[in-house]
Structures are given as structure tokens and as C-alpha cells.
Amino acid sequence: MVQIRPVRLVALGLTAALALSACAESERGGDDEGQSGGGQTGGTMTFATEGAPKLFDPFFATDGATFRTSQQIFEGLIEFKPGTADAEPGLAESWESSEDGKTWTFKLREGVKFHDGTDFNAEAACFNFDRWYNQTGAAQSPAVTGYWQDNFGGFADGKVPSLFESCSATDASTIEVKLTRSTSKFPDILGLPSWAMQSPKALQDYKADEVVQQGDSFVYPEYATEHPTGTGPFKFSKYDEANGTVELVRNEDYWGDKAKLDKLILRAIPDETARKQALQSGDIDGYDLPGPADWQGLKDDGYQLLIRPAFNIFYVGIGQKNVAKLRDLKVRQAIAHAIDREGLVQQQLPEGAKVAENFYPDTVSGWTDDVEKYDFDQDKAKQLLKEAGAENLTVNFYWPTEVTRPYMPNPQDMFGFIRGNLEAVGLKLNVVSKPWNGGYLEDVDQGKADLFLLGWNGDYNTPDNFIGNFFSDPNNRFGTGNSPWGQTLSDELKAADTEPDPETRKGMYEDLNKKLKAEYLPAIPISHSPPALVVAENVEGLVPSPLTDERFDSVSIG
Incomplete structure (x- = not known):
């Protein structure tokens, strides 16, 4: 951010620099009648994902497969510059x-229409903000609107404080x-698929907010399953749920450069080996998250x-809810030295992965090398356990099955490696393995795991997106509220997030990163890993994103 009088102008991403007289503006668009860039136009691309979408309303989504589909259909006020985590104008030209x-x-950008032919304008934008804020009933469950609650807090009923207060249209193209309160996450957070602009008419026609709870499950309305309606370069065509296949078609009335592909097929193939075989047989044109062992081949x-x-x-992760000894800093330090x-x-x-010393990458503001280092030293680990009276400590160690994550390409092997390290210093491990979406995340979130493997792929370029999400609520998966410093950490994170001055805020996060390693240590940061995609030789124009925010409108098939 750059300070001017009397308003503050927003820099596009934490590392961008703007002249004082500049505004956040986009040059996106070009010839409305043409396709973006070079490359052949037409054809169909089939891309394999690691899972099927849960639904097609990004506001209710929590899964990567839904978000990937949403990123092609919908657009937000803010987008992310291709290949980076830096914000740039989307449906908002400046702010x-x-x-x-x-x-x-x-x-707001003028002349934009939703896929149903209705206008995107200030009234439509505020309709979306008001929709998010006014959810009731089953839609207030964290399982349904978790992203809103994690990032904006409560709803219009006032039961829980909310970051959002109001949206008003000051003219047809301004809101x-x-x-x-001030927050470091705004406005970059609006680049997430959850806050994409959706057609007010379609939302109303197909009763988008009528979510029904049935036992532990939720039934979503027709809008979320059959009629997602955005402004993006692709339109929803159909979903073959039995085969996990989504078909999208080019939006011929797109406001900017039209997609080159006629169709984009997103096909769920959960097994990585099966994805590779499908590529080799020519059934697909590319897939996500190839195993590191397959890269060179x-x-x-x-x-x-x-x-x-x-x-x-x-x-x-180190849970501090169930085992009192894990609330002893020496025990947590011993675990750190043991790995x-x-x-x-x-x-x-x-290749390209590296050891993590902070809980987020060094490209994010507030990262510092001046933190407590925990070198691999199993003798020191044993000594610390002895000093803490925890030489025969028994803990439940959880690891997930049926999943591949960008930060965790092979959970079983990574678990086996860490298990060997911990058992070598005398820790007794009760091993628990559960499917990622079949009990693992639920148990971890409920505090049943004493030690667990997890991670985070950043959504946008602020510290709050990492350590704020992890530790701001003392009732988190780490159980930090069970330790005397848990509330203090929460208060410190909230204070840093609400600090409006960027330099002051940066210093506050540097101090927090030091404390997280030296005084708190609620988890052991292990690594930062570069995930990959793989495509056939004739595929052009796909730009890999650090946010897994790849857009396919620029892709062509040679």
C-alpha cells in the first residue's frame, strides 16, 4: 500500500510498487472479438484433477476441485496476476x-454481462456481498460457509462479530x-473463488441459498448443482457425476479476450498413477500433481x-488438548530436534523444495531468518524429553490416506520417514490413518490427534492467510487455547492483522514469527514444496500458479 492524502491507494500485491499518482488499473481485455494471445483456436482439452467437485457454487465450497472449476466460470472484483500471488484488477478496474x-x-468494469445475459453492475455486486452476509439456518454451518466464517466472521444476525458491515452502490459502476475494522487481507481476499460475482437473477431463480441439512450431510439447491452463472470465459455445460466429468464451453459473449478452446473437460481421476496412464494413453491432455518420482520420466x-x-x-501439528506433556515447550522442542x-x-x-523456518514462504511480508533453529539432533531431543519427564511418552500420530496435496505429495512415505525419526528418540506412537475426506480432517479439527501431518497452500499473499488461519482462534486444531499463551498468540495475530500501516505490520509479523518458533511452537514447520502440472507436447498457454489458480482461457491445443 502507498499512502497519499487523504486516501490510501492499494498496491497490487505486497511486492508491487506504484507511483503516487497511479491507480490500481487493468489493461486486460484487448479485442473483444478475438482470442487472447497467440496459439490455435478451437478444440477440446481434457484435464485430469485429483478429485471431483463437491458442487458448483464457490461460496459454499471448501474443496480444490470445486474451486478449479469455479475459476473458469466465475470472476471476482479482484483476480491474481497469472503465475503469481499478486492481486490485480478483475471485475473492479480500480479501488x-x-x-x-x-x-x-x-x-467496476462496464459492459460486462453474466452468462444468462443480465448485467454485472454495482447493484449486482452489492447483491453478492449482501447474499454472503445474510445467510441463515443450515447455511450458517461452518461445513457450508466455512470460508466466510474463517475470513469475515459472523452474519447479519449479529450472533458473531463480522468483518463486513455494508455494501452500497454510489452509482451504476461504483460500490x-x-x-x-482494518485488515491486512482486504482487498486481496476478494480474489478467492469464494467471493466470485454470481448472477443475482440465477441465484434467485434457482433458490441458491436454500441449503438443507440432513443428519451430518447437506443438500444443496439446484443452482449449486446445475446452474452456476458467472461472467467468466467459460460457461457451465453439464456434469456427469457418475464419471466425475465436468464440461465447460467457451463464453462467446465474454467481455474480454475469448477463450481459445471450444470446450474444457475437467475429469476426476483420484489415483496419481491412473492419471499418468491416462495421459500416456492419450485419454487426457494433462493432469495435476504428478508424483515427484515421475517428473524426470x-x-x-x-x-x-x-x-x-x-x-x-x-x-x-502438535495437539495440546489431550496429552499434558505436549503443553511442555521442552517436549515440543524435542520433537522439532528429532525430525x-x-x-x-x-x-x-x-527438486526445488526447501526446509521451512517460518510458517509461510519467504516471499510473504514479515518472514524473517532471525528465528530459533531446530537442527536435526536426536541426542538433544532425548535430553529434552528426559528433562521434561517424558522419556516414555505415548501419543496418537495421525496421517492421511487417499490424498495428494501440493505440500504433501506422498503422505505414506513422508509419514514413515517422520515416524522413524520420532521412534528413534523414544516416543511411543499409536498410529492412526484415515481417508482425507473420510475422517482424517474431522478428527484433526476435533482435536483427537496428538501429532498429525498437515499443511496449507496459500490463497493470497499475506501472513494472515497462513498463521492467522492457523492460530487466530484459540479453539483450533492445535488446541493452543489449552496452553497459557494460546489467547496471547490469538490477540497478537489479530493486532498485527488490523494494523493499517504496512511497515509497522511487517515488524509485528516478524516478532510473531520469532515467538512462534522460540516461545510457542504449536507445530513444526517442515518444508515448502513446488507442486507441478504436466501436459502433452501440443498444449500451449497454461501458466502454472503458486495458488493453484490456473486459468484455461489462454490454453490452446496444437
């Missing part, structure tokens, strides 16, 4: 904030959004390996 960071004015066979910048963190992080990076992760 500025008040000096206190609580009032934001967005100038004013008021927040209840795929390149040798003529396929294009597209490596994303590492914008993630893999960690060993050969460098060995794990070299043996288990792809």
Missing part, C-alpha cells in the same frame, strides 16, 4: 481505501464497501512439466 482502512471504493517422454512456485507449508527435515526434503520431495 482505493480510506485512511483508516475501513471504507473501500471500487470502480462502497465498509468494514468493521515424464520429461524424458516428451511431456511438458509445469512447476508451480512453492507457496505452501507442510508441518507436523530430519533436510533429509526429508532431499529424499521425499521434488
Whole structure:
């Protein structure tokens, strides 16, 4: 951010620099009648994903497969520059904030229409904000609107405080959004698929907010399953749920450069080996998350390996709810010294991975090298356990099955490596393995795991997106509220997030990163790993994103 009088102008991403007289503006668009860039136009691309979408309304989504589909259909006020984590204009051409960071004015792009032919304008934008804020009943469950609750807090009923206060249209192409406090996450957070602009008419016609709970499950309305309606370069065509296949078609009335592909097929193939075989047989044109062990072979066979910048963190979580000894800092330090992080990076992760010293990458503001280092030293680990009276400590160690994550390409092997390290210093482990979406995440979130493998792929370029999400609520999966410093950490994170001055905020996060390693240590940061995509030789124009935010409108098939 750059300060001017009397408003603060927003820099596009934490590393961008703007002249004082500049505005956040986009040059996106070009010839409305043409396709973006070079490359052949037409044809169909089939891309394999690691899972099927849960639904097609991004506001209710929590899964990567839904978000990937949404990124092709919908657009937000803010987007992310291809290949980076830096924000840039989307459906908003420019924006500025008040000096206190609580009032934001967005100038909207004109001449944009939703896929149903209705206008995108200030009234439509505020309709979306008001829709998010006014959810009731089953839709207030964290399982349904978890992203809103994690990032904005409560709803209009006032039961829980909300970051959002109001949205008003000051003219047909300008909106004013008021927040209840300043936050470092705004406005970049609006680049997430959850806050994409959706057609008010379609939302109303297909009863988008009529979510029904049935036992532990939720039934979503027709809008979310059959009629997602955005402004993006692709339109929803159909979904073959039995085969996990989504078909999208080019939006011929798109406001900017039209997609080159006639159709985009997103096909769910959960098994990584099966994805590779489908590519080799010609059934698909590319897939996500090839195993690191396959990288060189795929390149040798003529396929294009597209490596994303590492914008993630893999960690060993330490639950402080069930085992009193884990609330002893010496025990957590012993666990840190017991793990050969460098060995794990070299043996288990792809080229370009590196050991993590903070809980987020060094490209994010507030990262500092001046933190407590925990070198691999199993003798020291044993000594610390002895000093803590925890030489025969028994804990439940959880690891997930049926999943591949950008930060955790092979959970079983990574678990085995870390298990060996911990057992070597005398820890007794009760091993628990569960499917990722079949009990693992639920148990971890409920505090049943004493040690667990998890991580985070960044959504946008702020510290709050990492450590704020992890530790701001003392009732988190780490159980930090059970330790005397848990509330203090929460208060410190909230104070840093609400600080409006960027330099002051950066210093606050640097101090927090030091404390997280030296005084708190609620988890052990292990690594940052660059995930990849792989495509056939004739595929052009796919730009790998550190946010896994790849857009296919620029892709062509040769």
C-alpha cells in the first residue's frame, strides 16, 4: 500500500510498487472479438484433477476441485496476476481505501454481462456481498460457509462479530464497501473463488441459498448443482457425476479476450498413477500433481512439466488438548530436534523444495531468518524429553490416506520417514490413518490427534492467510487455547492483522514469527514444496500458479 492524502491507494500485491499518482488499473481485455494471445483456436482439452467437485457454487465450497472449476466460470472484483500471488484488477478496474482502512471504493468494469445475459453492475455486486452476509439456518454451518466464517466472521444476525458491515452502490459502476475494522487481507481476499460475482437473477431463480441439512450431510439447491452463472470465459455445460466429468464451453459473449478452446473437460481421476496412464494413453491432455518420482520420466517422454512456485507449508501439528506433556515447550522442542527435515526434503520431495523456518514462504511480508533453529539432533531431543519427564511418552500420530496435496505429495512415505525419526528418540506412537475426506480432517479439527501431518497452500499473499488461519482462534486444531499463551498468540495475530500501516505490520509479523518458533511452537514447520502440472507436447498457454489458480482461457491445443 502507498499512502497519499487523504486516501490510501492499494498496491497490487505486497511486492508491487506504484507511483503516487497511479491507480490500481487493468489493461486486460484487448479485442473483444478475438482470442487472447497467440496459439490455435478451437478444440477440446481434457484435464485430469485429483478429485471431483463437491458442487458448483464457490461460496459454499471448501474443496480444490470445486474451486478449479469455479475459476473458469466465475470472476471476482479482484483476480491474481497469472503465475503469481499478486492481486490485480478483475471485475473492479480500480479501488482505493480510506485512511483508516475501513471504507473501500471500487470502480467496476462496464459492459460486462453474466452468462444468462443480465448485467454485472454495482447493484449486482452489492447483491453478492449482501447474499454472503445474510445467510441463515443450515447455511450458517461452518461445513457450508466455512470460508466466510474463517475470513469475515459472523452474519447479519449479529450472533458473531463480522468483518463486513455494508455494501452500497454510489452509482451504476461504483460500490462502497465498509468494514468493521482494518485488515491486512482486504482487498486481496476478494480474489478467492469464494467471493466470485454470481448472477443475482440465477441465484434467485434457482433458490441458491436454500441449503438443507440432513443428519451430518447437506443438500444443496439446484443452482449449486446445475446452474452456476458467472461472467467468466467459460460457461457451465453439464456434469456427469457418475464419471466425475465436468464440461465447460467457451463464453462467446465474454467481455474480454475469448477463450481459445471450444470446450474444457475437467475429469476426476483420484489415483496419481491412473492419471499418468491416462495421459500416456492419450485419454487426457494433462493432469495435476504428478508424483515427484515421475517428473524426470515424464520429461524424458516428451511431456511438458509445469512447476508451480512453492507457496505452501507442510508441518507436523502438535495437539495440546489431550496429552499434558505436549503443553511442555521442552517436549515440543524435542520433537522439532528429532525430525530430519533436510533429509526429508532431499529424499521425499521434488527438486526445488526447501526446509521451512517460518510458517509461510519467504516471499510473504514479515518472514524473517532471525528465528530459533531446530537442527536435526536426536541426542538433544532425548535430553529434552528426559528433562521434561517424558522419556516414555505415548501419543496418537495421525496421517492421511487417499490424498495428494501440493505440500504433501506422498503422505505414506513422508509419514514413515517422520515416524522413524520420532521412534528413534523414544516416543511411543499409536498410529492412526484415515481417508482425507473420510475422517482424517474431522478428527484433526476435533482435536483427537496428538501429532498429525498437515499443511496449507496459500490463497493470497499475506501472513494472515497462513498463521492467522492457523492460530487466530484459540479453539483450533492445535488446541493452543489449552496452553497459557494460546489467547496471547490469538490477540497478537489479530493486532498485527488490523494494523493499517504496512511497515509497522511487517515488524509485528516478524516478532510473531520469532515467538512462534522460540516461545510457542504449536507445530513444526517442515518444508515448502513446488507442486507441478504436466501436459502433452501440443498444449500451449497454461501458466502454472503458486495458488493453484490456473486459468484455461489462454490454453490452446496444437
